[in-house]
Amino acid sequence: MNASQIFSRNPLDRGERQRRDETWIHNAAREATSKFLPLWHLKVPVSAKSENSLAWQSFEVLCKLDIEIDPIFLGLMDGEAYFTADISQLGNEAHDLQNNGKWVFEDARSAAELVSTEEAGILCQAIAQINWHNNHRFCSVCGHKTWVKRGGQMRQCPNCEAQHFPRTDPVVITVVSDQGNCLLGQSRGRMSRANTYSALAGFVDQGESIEEAVAREVMEEAGIKINNIRYLFSQPWPFPHSLMIGCHANAVTTEIVKDDHEMDDVRWFSRDEVQLALEGKSAGLRVPGPTAIAHHLIKVWAANEKIIY
Ligand SMILES: [Zn+2]
Known part of the structure; x- marks a missing residue:
């Protein structure tokens, strides 16, 4: 019965053990095989052709955008690491990533109806994570800027050491x-x-x-x-x-x-x-x-x- 619920079939292993290791996260993000789902104002890249799949990018491609990329680790599947990153700093959608015309940004609901139920589950995790991080950049205890920890499963305040966790x-x-x-x-x-x-x-x-x-x-x-x-x-x-x-x-x-x-x-x-x-x-x-x-x-x-x- 649960199989019919869109957003509820995320196949990723969320890598609880790996995400405690900051060096592992740093290196995994830079692996050529690692996949990034860039979100632009919470819109999701989807292939423009009939493949109906999320348009995953590499860290190398995102670095060419010349904006600050803060990788958020989503998890692991078949030995590959999956990340998301917010690219809303780009002024508009017509940026370098779209030059090849092979994919377009869709809002989350439209994208979820286009892609597989497994990818809809992943995009749900990515959107919820990026949304939370965007709205929790500062410590709610002391107001200091917070840092991403555990690949995105926590933000920590370097001033008062308060830990802040993504909410559901x-x-x-x-x-x-x-x-x-x-x-x-x-x-x-x-x-x-x-x-x-x-x-x-x-x-x-x-x-x-x-x-x-x-x-x-x-x-x-x-x-x-x-x-x-x-x-x-x-x-x-x-x-x-x-x-x-x-x-x-x-x-x-x-x-x-x-x-x-x-x-x-x-x-x-x-x-x-x-x-x-x-x-x-x-x-x-x-x-x-x-x-x-x-x-x-x-x-x-x-x-x-x-x-x-
Ligand atoms: Zn604080």
């Missing part, structure tokens, strides 16, 4: 069912214009279990009391660095009292309506596409699949 934000996302109906909502914004409804979602709060977060979010957004909360599968989501935790739950109450501040609408939909929407055949209901974990949570419910825990 847990988000619960839940399909609530009541007999043959399921509860879906429209968060404020674009969803209502497209008539799209999705599973209810929200960030896990501090000092809160996954189950407590699910029950709280459903109560806040829809006023529905639930029980029998089950975890199904998860999906890394690099916008900017979340982990989507997919759940199902059963309704104890059915009267909807929506949060007007967060939600444009919340409704019960029948299994038939949802099945049509999943097939793109419903006039009144759209659900998120297969890139989103919500699609798969809704699909499992619509198919009435037995979940094995």
